[in-house]
Structure formats: C-alpha cells, structure tokens
Amino acid sequence: SQKIEQNSEALNIQEGKTATLTCNYTNYSPAYLQWYRQDPGRGPVFLLLIRENEKEKRKERLKVTFDTTLKQSLFHITASQPADSATYLCALYNQGGKLIFGQGTELSVKP
Amino acid sequence: DTEVTQTPKHLVMGMTNKKSLKCEQHMGHRAMYWYKQKAKKPPELMFVYSYEKLSINESVPSRFSPECPNSSLLNLHLHALQPEDSALYLCASSRSAHDGTYEQYFGPGTRLTVT
Numbered sequence: 001s002q003k004i005e006q007n008s009e010a011l012n013i014q015e016g017k018t019a020t021l022t023c024n025y026t027n028y029s030p031a032y033l034q035w036y037r038q039d040p041g042r043g044p045v046f047l048l049l050i051r052e053n054e055k056e057k058r059k060e061r062l063k064v065t066f067d068t069t070l071k072q073s074l075f076h077i078t079a080s081q082p083a084d085s086a087t088y089l090c091a092l093y094n095q096g097g098k099l100i101f102g103q104g105t106e107l108s109v110k111p
Numbered sequence: 112d113t114e115v116t117q118t119p120k121h122l123v124m125g126m127t128n129k130k131s132l133k134c135e136q137h138m139g140h141r142a143m144y145w146y147k148q149k150a151k152k153p154p155e156l157m158f159v160y161s162y163e164k165l166s167i168n169e170s171v172p173s174r175f176s177p178e179c180p181n182s183s184l185l186n187l188h189l190h191a192l193q194p195e196d197s198a199l200y201l202c203a204s205s206r207s208a209h210d211g212t213y214e215q216y217f218g219p220g221t222r223l224t225v226t
Binding site: 007030031032034041042043044045046049051063083090092096097099100101102103 | 114121152153154156159165199201203208209210211212214215216217218219220223
C-alpha cells in the first residue's frame with residue numbers, strides 16, 4: 001500500500017541548532033514533493049517544492065533534499081529559532097492527482 | 112492578494128441543523144479544495160473542484176454537499192451531521208488541479224463542533 005511517513009511525531013531542539021526532518025514514502029513515484037508548515041488552529045502554509053530531478057532546494061534558512069532512490073526527502077532548518085516551532089508536513093501528488101500529506105512532525109525549538 | 116478566506120471561524124451545530132461553510136479566493140486560481148482535519152492528524156482531502164466542476168469526491172458521505180458557484184467561491188453545505196464530523200475544515204486553492212507543480216494556499220479553517 002502507499003504510505004508517507006515522517007520520522008517522528010515530535011522533535012525538540014535547542015535554538016541555533018539545525019533541525020532535520022525526514023519524509024519517507026513507499027509505493028509512490030512522485031514527480032514533486034512539497035513541504036508545508038502548520039501552526040495550531042491554522043491552515044498549512046506552503047514552504048518549498050522540489051522536483052524529482054532536483055537534488056536540493058534552498059530558501060533562506062530552509063533546505064530540502066529529494067532522493068528518489070532512497071524514496072526520501074529531508075527538510076532542514078538552520079539556525080533554528082523559537083518562532084520556527086510548528087508542525088511540518090510533507091506532501092506529494094499521487095497518480096490520482098491528489099495531494100497526500102504525511103502525518104507531520106511537531107518541531108519545538110527551545111530558547 | 113494571496114489570501115484564502117473562510118467563514119465562519121467557528122461553528123457549533125446540532126445533528127438536525129443545516130449550515131454552510133464558505134470559502135473565497137481572489138488569486139484567479141482554477142482549482143479549489145475542501146479538506147477535513149482532526150486533531151494531531153494531517154489534512155484529508157474531501158473534494159476537488161477544477162474550473163468550477165467537481166473532479167474528485169473522496170467517497171464523502173452525502174451529508175456533506177459541496178458547491179462552487181463561481182471560480183472565486185466554494186461552499187460546503189452541511190446537513191444531519193454526526194458528532195464524529197467535528198473537525199477543522201480547511202479550504203484551499205491552487206492555480207490548477209492535479210498538478211504537483213503548484214502549491215496550495217490554505218484558508219484559516221472553520222472549527223466545527225457537532226453536538
């Protein structure tokens with residue numbers, strides 16, 4: 001069956017460190033993978049999109065990698081800040097043209 | 112304007128009530144979506160509209176009835192809901208449906224409680 005798994009439900013790190021979140025998928029061959037941020041009680045906010053032929057994408061302190069051989073995407077936040085605390089969702093398009101979300105990783109950055 | 116608006120923010124309804132959720136976007140997007148999200152879970156797709164036509168219905172019970180009156184508006188009509196339907200209902204839009212190159216813009220959601 002098709003699955004998207006994010007490595008942990010919760011991740012706690014110290015301010016200033018790099019947060020690394022993992023998204024693994026099985027039985028998909030996505031051409032694109034997206035990452036969203038969601039704050040409690042709010043809708044998800046789009047962060048980055050990476051294509052299957054791109055190894056890495058950067059935006060300010062954010063970096064996403066995409067390894068179609070390992071079927072994995074890594075999401076990095078460098079120099080993390082308490083304001084980065086949120087749930088981060090990876091999402092990919094399946095063959096039916098639907099955006100399917102992983103269960104999310106709740107990141108907590110402590111000062 | 113990159114905003115998707117949803118009204119109301121909160122809604123409490125009884126199991127015999129009829130109510131509607133509304134969603135609006137003015138980004139010229141031709142795809143609009145309804146998602147349901149339970150606590151600590153990811154958004155689950157309910158419906159997709161492409162060019163004002165329903166293109167995906169994820170086997171949603173008929174007590175949820177979507178409507179797309181025009182390219183900027185999306186409604187979700189609710190009738191005879193069950194307590195387990197209580198959730199955050201999210202509307203989203205994107206430039207095109209079924210195209211992973213386009214990100215989705217989400218509204219803030221309507222927190223629905225069915226009593």
